[in-house]
Amino acid sequence: MQHPRHLAGDACFLKTLFPHLAELDVQTVADHGTYVLIKATTKRSVAACPGCGTLSSRIHGRYRRLLQDLPAGGRPLLIALTVRRLRCDNSSCRVRTFAEPLGGVARPHARATSPLRRMLELLALALAARAGARLMAMLGVTVSRDTLIRLIRALPDPEFGQV
Ligand SMILES: [Zn+2]
Structure with missing residues (x-):
């Protein structure tokens, strides 16, 4: 059996209960009474182009995705996630811009x-x-x-x- 790790602070508390959030930079956790809203961004600064695999950190723009997560204490938990759209610099690649992948957080286009x-x-x-x-x-x-x-x-x- 694994020994439990003792963590301190709100961020650690959150990531213990919701390990997939460790992939995100959580900015705020707001209690809206009937639901909880987390505002977060991704952590990684570079991502591979899905067309050619070239790593890019050139930001084309940002957009907001609203994800529904596992309920927290019986209340709906929503994640307002700011996702970056990156530019592929490989001139022979058919992909011009692409959304950064979200790893274990969510699939592309998933709600x-x-x-x-x-x-x-x-x-x-x-x-x-x-x-x-x-x-x-x-x-x-x-x-x-x-x-x-x-x-x-x-x-x-x-x-x-x-x-
Ligand atoms: Zn590319």
Whole structure:
């Protein structure tokens, strides 16, 4: 068994409970009563172009993504994440600009963080989609039954003989 690490401070507390947030620079955590809003940016300064792999740190612009995360203490947790759009300097590359990847935080274009997506996948498999959507609403996560059905369809088929 691993020995527990004793951490101090609000940032460490947050990253212990939500390890995927360790990939982000959390700027503020605001209690809005019915929900909690985290404002964050990415930590890495360079990212590889998805077209040619060239590393770039040249910022073309920034945009805001709103991600829904695992509920915190029974309340919805939203992450307002500022994402950088970088420029690829390789003149022979077809990609001009690209959004920096978010690692384990979220897939491209996803509205849910990866840990929430995993929870939704398990829930969609365990329950019918309509019941799953109703249960998640009670737990503070807004998700449609169509989304749950899409998540099930996107899962790889279980291998033969797998329990
Ligand atoms: Zn490129």
